[in-house]
Amino acid sequence: MRTIFIIVLMLVCMTGPHELCAQTYTPVAVTGFNNDVVAETGTSATAVTSCVLDLSNYILYTAAFAAANGIAGGVPNNGAIINGVRNYQLADYAGNNGLFLSQNGAVANTAAAGTLTLVTPASFNKISLLLFSTEGASTISATLNFTDGTTAAGGAMTVQDWFGGGNAVASGFGRIARAAAGPYLVDGFTTSNPRFYRFDISLSCVNQSKQLQSVTVNFLSGGTTFPSRAVIMAVSGIPATPLDITAVVTPAICGGADGGIALTVNGGIQPLSYSWNTTPVQTQPTATNLPGGAYACTIVDAVGCTTVFRDTVPLQSQGNLTVSSSEDSICAGAAVTLTAAVTGATITDYSWQPLNTSGATVTTTPAASTTYIVTAQDAFGCKLTDSVAVAVKPLPAAAFTVTPAAVCLGTVQTITYTGTAGPTASYNWNNFSGAAVQSGTGAGPYNILFSTAGNYSLELQVTDQGCVSAAATRALTVTAAPVVGFEVSDLTPCAGTATIISFTGNVSNAATAAWDWGGGTVQRGSGLGPFDVVYTNSGAINLTVTDGACIVTATPRQVTVIPVPLAAFSPDVTVGCPDLPVVFTNQSQNADSWFWRFGDSDLSSEQNPAHTYTVPGAYTVTLVAGAQQQCFDTLVETALINVQPSPVAAFTVIPGLDTELEFSEALFSFSNQSSGATAYNWDFGEGNSATEANPQHRYGLPGDYRVTLQITSEIGCTDTTSRAWLKIIPDKVLHIPNAFSPNGDGINDRWEIAGLQGIPGCHVEIFNRWGQRIYESIGYAHPWDGTWQGHLLPLGTYYYVIKAKAKDKPYAGWVALLR
DSSP states (O other): OHHHHHHHHHHHHHHSOOGGGOOOOEEOOEEOOOBOOEEOSSSOTTTSOSOOSSTTOEEEEBHHHHHHHTOOOOBOTTOEEEETTEEEEOOOTTSOOBEEEEGGGOSTTOBSEEEEEEEEEEOEEEEEEEEEEESSOEEEEEEEEETTSOEEEEEEEEEOBTTTOSSOSEEOOOBEEOOSSOOOOOBSGGGTOSEEEEEEEEOOTTGGGSOEEEEEEEEEEEOSSSOOEEEEEEEEEEEOOOOEEEEEEEOEETTSOOEEEEEEEEOSSSSOEEEESSSSOOOSSEEEEEOSEEEEEEEEOTTOOEEEEEEEEOEEOSSEEEEEESOSEEETTOOEEEEEEEESSOEEEEEEETTTBOSSEEEEOOSSOEEEEEEEEETTSOEEEEEEEEEEEOOOOOOEEEESSEEETTOOEEEEEOSOOOTTOEEEOGGGGGOEEEEOOTTOOEEEEOSSOEEEEEEEEEEETTEEOOOEEEEEEEEOOOBOOEEESOSSOBTTOEEEEEEOOBOOTTOEEEEEOTTOEEEEOOTTOOEEEEOSSOEEEEEEEEETTEEEEOOOEEEOOBOOOBOOEEESOSEEOSSEEEEEEEOOBSOSEEEEEOSSSOEEOOSSOEEEEOSOEEEEEEEEEEETTTEEEEEEEEEEEEEOOOOBOOEEEESOTTOEEEGGGOEEEEEEOOBSOSEEEEEOSSSOEEOSSSOEEEOSSOEEEEEEEEEEOTTSOEEEEEEEEEEEEOOSSOBOOSEEOOSSSSSSOSBOOBTGGGOTTOEEEEEOTTSOEEEEEESOSSOBOSEETTEEOOSEEEEEEEESSTTSOOEEEEEEEOO
């Protein structure tokens, strides 16, 4: 009776859309709606929608809009449309929430076709569109688009008008005219209108495994009197779930038929039917009484989708095979013996894997832990199998490092274990070759110290889980520290002079030296020396000697370089006359002592001496500049100072000395008798001078005069001599001209009276013929030029009166003024 019921139920499910075997439709979120056809809030329907749905300007509205405007009806505020196993979710009322279509898109705000795209592609058994038509029925078609680029026809459907149609999914929401403000008149609410319908699309078994990308809806036809419109409001679907099959296989005894395969199947569209390829055909999830072999079960779900499950029932021998090993675990490199034994059956052959060998007993040396499988075949041809695991323990590695491998005696060496071993391993360091352990246990690290120099060999052997490593050795060298030192021949050398550096230590022939000369330049030497090193600047000498592993630094020595003095000087004068004083300016550098030789047996140790040369001649001057009484520099200036003989002043005069001469005749001629002179300066004793070698001079007044001559040589040396007296007396008789011609020709332009200028107290008067005085002077320093009051006088004769001295008789007479 149960079998008959399942068959009837499957026939019902497979022959039509019967809700008895229907699964639940769940909402599918999509995009692609082109209009807002639901008024959801406020009091203005035009403010919250984008278009009308029919020629009567009707639109849908929500229960919230109804409450706000005091009317009944309205689609649910949450947009959920539920009818039995069908669940639809209307799109957000605040945006586009309807796909509005008409033939060729001829109606305003509609399109000829539209595509609703899944927000998340998924696999489905069925897809359902929630929709209705206005202004009569409309015929549409649907196309399914998959993510792999394939498509499938969803068929065509005539969608009933939203008023009065049958088999509605939901109805009775009411409709209102789209207006800017109420009052709104509800239409259809009391007659269970408008109505929503469904367009169900079944996916083929092949397409159920694909990811649905979108659904394209095309408006085909509709309307007789007026063009109809189709409105798609939501998409829902039944998700596709592939079959999940698990099997429990029971082996069959060799030569018998007691095997079986038990299936547990979940998923798919229930109920399921089963068909095994057995004789007779078995139709239950579990197939029994099976001999060994391959089997297939064909599973068909409620919508006819077929899945074929395949498995094999193995044969099981009646015998019992066991395998054992001589050791469960061995050290790497050791051998193990494997033994197979069978009871309850006759064995014809053994096969060992992964050894790829035969025989009941085998011996092998595994490189790593291995599970060995032995297979035996009984007389019925059935296979018996058993296995045994052999664990291979790795040999510990006894590797280690010594840092540093070569050291100077007294230096700690660090031993670091670098091998591999387990936490329980033991380590045999063979007493570290006699070194004292400063720190460390077990695997280390260790710090060790040898007490004597020499070459040593360290050895380590590790034991881990009974496995012993090969011995590892490392060679060590311990070197005795050398004695290092050096001597410097001169720690305060003059700059630029060589200093000898000699090594004084005790080292082996293999020792190497690293010298730091502190800025010195090696002139000679290598290795440990000796060296000739020239220093121009002070510096420290450092020596580091490497002897084996020992590196020893000697006590550094400081070389203090004395800068070499540079002798230099200049005299304030190099040429002069005897008793020539010379001041020497010392321009030496880096000097703190001085020694002078002036070339005339005189010496000095002053820094800037002054010296007087009294004897003519050429003198060589020598300066020795010293620094710290150790470094010297000598400068010799040959014939630097030249002292030349002084000039000798001498002269004679005509007329001679102490001879009285009348003023008008007192013209003196001087004859220069000097030697070595190039310049002359005559002082005539009355304020006048001359620079000629042999001058003449006329005195302006009577008197006794001393004449002095100063001569100067070419190098500026001078000498002076003087003579006295030149005696000049006034003229005893004046010689007065009786005519002169003041015409500007330079000849007799003035009335010159010889001897009168020598009488400074004389009185001269000149009168015209009318007795008018036209000239008067006391003294005759400026002879008359024939003018009166700045004007030339006319030609003629003029009377004069001259008194030379008050007690003398005056001179009187006529003088003619000519042109």
